[in-house]
Amino acid sequence: MESCDAALPYTLIGLVLRQPSPPHRGAASCPSRFLRDYASRATNTLLWICLISVTSLLCRRLARLVRLWVQGSRIPGPPSNPFLGRSKLIPGCGSLGSLTGYLAELHEKYGPIVRLWLSPTQLLVSVKDTMLIKEVLIKAEDKLPLTGRAFHLAFGRSSLFVSSFEKVQKRRESLAEYMNGRISVRANIIPSEIVECVMGRVDTIMAKGTLDCGLVSQQLAFYILGSTLFGDAFLDWPKASIYEKLLITISKDGCFWASYTIPPFWSREYWKYKHMCKRLKHLTEDIIQHCVEKYDLLSKIGHSSYKDNKDIEDEARFNDSILLDNMPSGVLLQEEMAEYLTSKEELCGNILGLMFHGCLATSSLISSILTRLALHPELQQKLYAEIIAVQEKTCKLDSDDVQKMNLLMATVYESARLLPAGPLLQRCSLEHDIYLCSGVNVPAGAIMVVPLQLVQMDSYIWGKDAGRFNPLRFLSEATDHIGTHKKYEDFEKTAFLSEPKRKAAFLPFGYGTRACIGEKFATLGISTLIASLLQNYEIKLQPGSENDPKPIMSDCLLQQLLSSPEVVFTKRSKRKTWKSKGSS
Incomplete structure (x- = not known):
């Protein structure tokens, strides 16, 4: 007599198409054993599918993260490990007493574009050069996801x-x-x-x-x-x-x-x-x-x-x-x-x-x-x-x-x-890398910022009095006297308004x-x-x-x-x- 285990079908279709066989000892338990085996195999299949899907997702994210680390390390910036906390990355916060102050020191040392690791998954790229700023703000069209989450939570869809x-x-x-x-x-x-x-x-x-x-x-x-x-x-x-x-x-x-x-x-x-x-x-x-x-x-x-x-x-x-x-x-x-x-x-x-x-x-x-x-x-x-x-x-x-x-x-x-x-003008590209004319490649997902306080108070662009309040700098004659704090009594001589958009640093x-x-x-x-x-x-x-x-x-x-x-x-x-x- 063939055993119940040997005759047990492995699929539901097999059970339906199975020819009836003469009763034997233990035959009554065959259907229940089949259902248990079938449920076990189905569960194992689903678990394997879930495991493969999750593993694939994690591998893609890990590959994206490694790519972020590799490409981010090619951008000029302080020698730091992405796994270091932000508090360790910004020891003194600079003379301005904030992230803006630290970025000012980094730009002074590394040039017009610098990178800074905020966390293992957050790369901040700061741009100070006016030509690069224009290029970045044209190519980087997205906003930070955190901003979107905060908005959705507060105000809805x-x-x-x-x-x-x-x-x-x-x-x-x-x-x-x-x-x-x-x-x-x-x-x-x-x-x-x-x-x-x-x-x-x-x-x-x-x-x-x-x-x-x-x-x-x-x-x-x-x-x-x-x-x-x-x-x-x-x-x-x-x-x-x-x-x-x-x-x-x-x-x-x-x-x-x-x-x-x-x-x-x-x-x-x-x-x-x-x-x-x-x-x-x-x-x-x-x-x-x-x-x-x-x-x-x-x-x-x-x-x-x-x-x-x-x-x-x-x-x-x-x-x-x-x-x-x-x-x-x-x-x-x-x-x-x-x-x-x-x-x-x-x-x-x-x-x-x-x-x-x-x-x-x-x-x-x-x-x-x-x-x-x-x-x-x-x-x-x-x-x-x-x-x-x-x-x-x-x-x-x-x-x-x-x-x-x-x-x-x-x-x-x-x-x-x-x-x-705000202190920083923030942009990002969620899907595509940003290739700049300077040869720098900013990976997708990086936070690109423009330190507005540094750019809009740059003495090289705005003159020696860049930190002083002087509306006459936007008037036509004043453009010929950048760096001098003119008196308001001379206002009648400066009758034409200079278009602020002509200055790339006006942001x-x-x-x-x-x-x-x-x-x-x-x-x-x-x-x-x-x-x-x-x-x-x-x-x-x-x-x-x-x-x-x-x-x-x-x-x-x-x-x-x-x-x-x-x-x-x-x-x-x-x-x-x-x-x-x-x-x-």
Whole structure:
């Protein structure tokens, strides 16, 4: 009699096709033994497949890591082991007291491009030469993955702010075209209303005592971005103050919670942070609904009141239109963006991203300008005279009028040069190596940075007074006197504004494919806002406040680079004010 083991089929098909055999001892246990054997073999097969897959994945990652080590070692830099910790790699942090200071010492020793190991898997490549900077910023199109994780955790899914440039290219181009097309309109109607709204808050704070320059700059930036995105409805939105506090708080803590590879579900603080993020999204949906309802109401009123006069109707609609006015129909930017706007989560993420990035950069620049004006009263008087001179020739303030204020524009550029939004301009290439004309090959995944403080305060590029505040360097005659600190009394002789983009070292808004799409909006919008402020107020330092605030650089992404002095806004005597286009 053949044994049960010998007759046991090895496949399920074999069991089905097996011919019946006469019963024998132990036959009853054959099916159960077969099923156990079949399950064991299937389990072993799955385990082998998993083992081979994981091994293959680890081998690929190891090969990529070894390749990173080999190619990274060919870039000039300090003799260090990738396995050393960052604290051992940066012993003294240089004279500037941060990573920027250490990079300054490395560039001094190794040349315009240096590498630094932050960890076994993180290679940092710093570039200081202006020609190499342009090449790097053009070829390196991606953002760091950590930045994307922090953004997604704080604000949710977004189709505008992701690491891969390929995924956001069309949307960035559409948004840039749309914003630049609206600049002339927004410059006409926003600043006076923002000044009136925020200065009401300023007067309230001044009545209680002192006024922090950073606080008023943050509120100005917040209302500039809010009114641009949501229209005039944002200025009277009752929840704006809560929205501002939540946005700033969430932004500051985003990088910390995103640094966890596994979300810390056990932490009570983490769940508090998630709750704040959820509340911020609900407030975003609330203001969207609020401004859409107001726009619909104004449109109906305008249609019924001016249906016999198309020009007046169009003017009414134009003045009350907002960046999100066409949101329900999905025609915000271009037709290719209609699909992603149908997702409420992506819409909130995109809006919060614009608010966050815009407020961070705009607030920093406004604070720098106000501080410089308080520290240089003679410049403030020249700016006021320039504003009044332009005002006497026009009854309305538009972007063309602002661009005629050369000293004002130069002041904005110089403030941006001395106080960039962050210490390092960061880029990377996630998929491809970067081959530079100098012969250096930067491997994919390496963090490429431009130390902005070093480049924008380089005496070889900007002259001997590179570390001093001198707006006249951006005026035509001043370009022939680089290195000399000219007096503002000579301003009349320097009537032409020198285009800052001609200088490769002027990088406060970035460069290349990932440059800030709101650069033109920021410079013209902030210039218009400062003109409105100076027309109505004189800015002075609070008695006893610090007279020479110094930049405070750190390695944190979110930071205040300039200590914020206490200032006083003194109202000027009444003069005629600008009128918006179309007003009588």
